[in-house]
Amino acid sequence: METSIFNYGELPEFKKFTSDRINKEFPSVIDKINLEFKNIENFLSNYLNQKNLDWDKVINPLNEVNEILRWSWGVISHLNGVKNSESLREIYSKFLPEIINLSNKFGQSKIIYKALVKLKETNNFDKVKSRILDKEILEMEHRGISLNIDDQKEFNVISEKLGKLSTNFSNNVLDATNAWFLILNDKSQIEGLPERVLELMSISAHEYLKKEGEADPKNGPWKLSLDIPTYTAFMTYAKDRNLRENLYKAFVSRASNGKNNNCQIIEEILSLRTKQANLLGYESWAELSLSTKMANKIKNVEKLLEELRKPAFKTAKNELEKLNKFSKENGFPPFEALEAWDISYWSEILRKEELNLDQESLRPWFPLNDVLKGLFNLSENLFEIKVVEATNEAPVWNDDVLYFNILNKDDNKIASFYLDPYSRPESKRGGAWMDECLNKNNHGRNILPVAYLVCNQTPPSKDKPSLMSFDEVQTLFHEFGHGLQHMLTTVNLPQAAGINNVEWDAVELPSQFMENWCFHKKTLLNIAKHYETGERLSDENFEKLVKNRTFNCGMATLRQLHFAITDLRIHSNIKSNKDKNSEEIRKEIARDTTVINPIQEDKFLCCFSHIFAGGYSAGYYSYKWAEVLSADAFSMFEEADLENNQNIKKIGKKFKDTVLSLGGSFSPLEVFKLFRGREPKTDSLIRHLGLSSVTQEACQ
CATH class of the missing domain: 1.20.1050 (Glutathione S-transferase Yfyf (Class Pi); Chain A, domain 2)
Incomplete structure (x- = not known):
């Protein structure tokens, strides 16, 4: 049996x-x-x-x-x-x-x-x-x-409906993403695209058309689709503006029409969430959501977002003016304005000219195996652990999945994690995330924590390993930060071990903290090694990546604030929302949170899985809230001199013994103060975002 x-x-x-x-x-x-x-x-x-x-x-x-x-x-x-x-x-x-x-x-x-x-x-x-x-x-x-019996019955019916609607929402996004594609046959259509993208697109076309022989990246055909590695590369490098426009419109209108339509689902979800919050005595879903978070009140979130929005908006307007001028000087039609599908393309050209940085050309310096080695070496130095591959020890769901053990300084196993690194658009949802496989539990039997780390980076090709973009490197560091909090917990009560019992708007602290190390020279130069020659990344290229951190920082920050403010507002029961649907509310918010107004086809809410199928409803602001904490935490390392390894190890141990170890056993503010010695400040984040030059004036 x-x-x-x-x-x-x-x-x-x-x-x-x-x-x-x-x-x-x-x-x-x-x-x-x-x-x-x-x-x-x-x-x-x-x-x-x-x-x-x-x-x-x-x-x-x-x-x-x-x-x-x-x-x-x-x-x-x-x-x-x-x-x-x-x-x-x-x-x-x-x-x-x-x-x-x-x-x-x-x-x-x-x-x-x-x-x-x-x-x-x-x-x-x-x-x-x-x-x-x-x-x-x-x-x-x-x-x-x-609740009384009748209200409880209604509450339960709503819970069940919300569960089904969220699942349908997520399925619609995946199906709509997979349903749209174009088969390209003309070389002019793929002009400007890097070789590794053409390889992926030609393999996809070859498989779709069921052609015999090998795919031909140079002569095609090529399959253009909406999976993130393809979409991002095409919007950044493709010279064909009409195709960029088609691709952009398809991307921002996903799941907004046809059988995969999330428009009505969104309104149903918002209505049901409001009803459920009202049943519990809260005015809105946002009020209910924030009652369990570090921010606690809507006004506290609005204050932080506005503190960041003012300088970001001013910076973004300056960036767009500069980009407009640059594009006109370099062949863009003089009487046309830049559209949303032009921003990534012209930004990349400006980046190359201004910073002399070609991000695509740096991929060979970031093969996955070397990035992992560098990440693990950093963690060993900071947190007194060892990371050892043990893929043969664990069953996996896909042959690309890796498995690792975490050992303490005495070489005893204390945790493990799976890493599923590559994009599989046909069967794997987009984005990156960390989840719990096993929670630490010392009651009855000793269960060690095990994490799932999932990314969607560029897969290896026929003759090359997975060569990561710098953004993909940051994403890997980010998810590993989440994993560290789950795996390095010392709390013996499972209800508060790891990420359990941690307020949602503080849970991004360790992940965003780890991203900062991608801009630490010694760390990055230990990682970046050419996959063929073994050549180290030059100091010059490192400095370019550091400068690139704040390139178009205003537009990047404003984009996140647009999502956060929209999320908070559509989940708030305020008079200005009356008789408006979510899209109308979002377009109203866009006046102060975008420098290029959303086009008619832009129905991005229809694929905003974070808030409609994930756990971020009325909580998307958490990324910025936690970014304040993470930037301030990292500034403690900066103040101690990042090149003084003795000091760094000492502070790294303190970070491990507080933020990573204590989990949800104390409030996030108490844990932060145990590490930092004071309450958090926004100064470090504004400096890291490159907004410091406009902050003073904008906030007066």
Whole structure:
């Protein structure tokens, strides 16, 4: 008899997770969880008669059953993101209502709620346990525990609808991205594109057309599509302006028409979120969302975003004027204005002239293996760990996936992680993310933390390894930062270990902190080595990359602020929103957050998965909020002299012992102050963004 594929606490046997086996075996997991839930309720109903309640007797059984659910559904969700198929989608959609129902049962159990409240009232716990209990109680209140029966029923119906709508939203984006393509046959259409992009496009065309023989990058045909590596390269390098326009319009209008239409889904999601927030006594979804975040109130977020918007807007306007002038001097039609599909192209030409930097030409200095070695060496120096590849030890979901162990300074294994580096547009959702495979747990059996790190970088070609753009290098550092917080936790209570219990707007601190090291000379020059010759990146090219960090920084910052302000506003119940749909609200916001107004076809909200299918609803500002923390944290290393390795190691250990180790055991502000010795300041971020020259004047 076959053993079950659902073995909580172990590494998943991914290739055994076929649609048939999931369909057959997952119902028994749900049955087991339901039975455990009943047992817990029965025990607690009697135990509540005791004068004092014990932490282990209340909390440990709840954590165990929640972890079984998280692990089991987590494997299915993970595969749905990295190995998407029609059959897996059907399974995901089929079981999602049951998962939401289970979640609501736990969250709305009056017996569990009473036990948590009494546990807090009858004990004098330390700050860590008190914080965990406060968050658990608040979370139950946010799941509707205090609602009357009718309101609770409505709340649960809304939860189920929101789950389905988010899944449909995500599927529509993936399908719309894959559905649009052009087969190019004329060499003039691909003029300006780098060789490695032509290789990928020709291989894609060859596979699509089912041609015999080998793909021909020089003579085509080439398949132009909306996957990020192709889209970004084409918008940056392709000389054919008409094709850039077509590609841009297709990209920003994804999932906004036809059968993959998210327009109505967005309005339904926003309406249902508002209803759910109102049921819980909040004026808006934004108010509900922020009640559990570090920022706490809408006005605090608006203050930070406005502090950044003013200097960014002024800088962006200057950058656009400069780009307009430059383009006219170099052949752009004199009486035409630059459009959105011209910005990346002309910016790259200006970058080459102004900085003498050709980003594409630097890819050979960033082969994946060398970037990983440099990243691991940096982590070893800062955090007293070793990273050792162990791919043969772990089952993987794709042959490109790598697996690594983290060892402490005594060579004991303390954690592991998977790395899925390459873009697979046909089956893997876009973007990059870190997720939990296994959480640290010292209760019952010793479970070490294991992370999923997922990127979508340029895959290797026939005769070349994966040669990364500098942006892809930063993305890898970013996701590894998330992984470090999950893996280096020293908190023994699983509810607050790693990223658990960390406020959402502080969770980006370690990831954005790690990105800063890409601009540290010694770190980068240890990484950047030509994949063929072994030649190190020159000091000159390093300085160009540092200068490039603030190139068009105003437009880049403004873009993120546009998304953050739009997200916050469409989730806020304010008078100016009345009788307007989300797109109308966004276009209104665009007047102060863009220097090129969105075109009619721009329906970017329809593919804004972060806020409609991810966890960032009324929380997209978190990137900027946490960037303040990360820039200020990194400035402590700068102040100690980045070239003084003894000082850097000392501060690195302090960062590990606070930000990376303490997880959600204390509030983010307390953790930050333990590391930095004071509250965070915005100065370092404004300096890193290159906005310092306009800040003083703009903020007066």
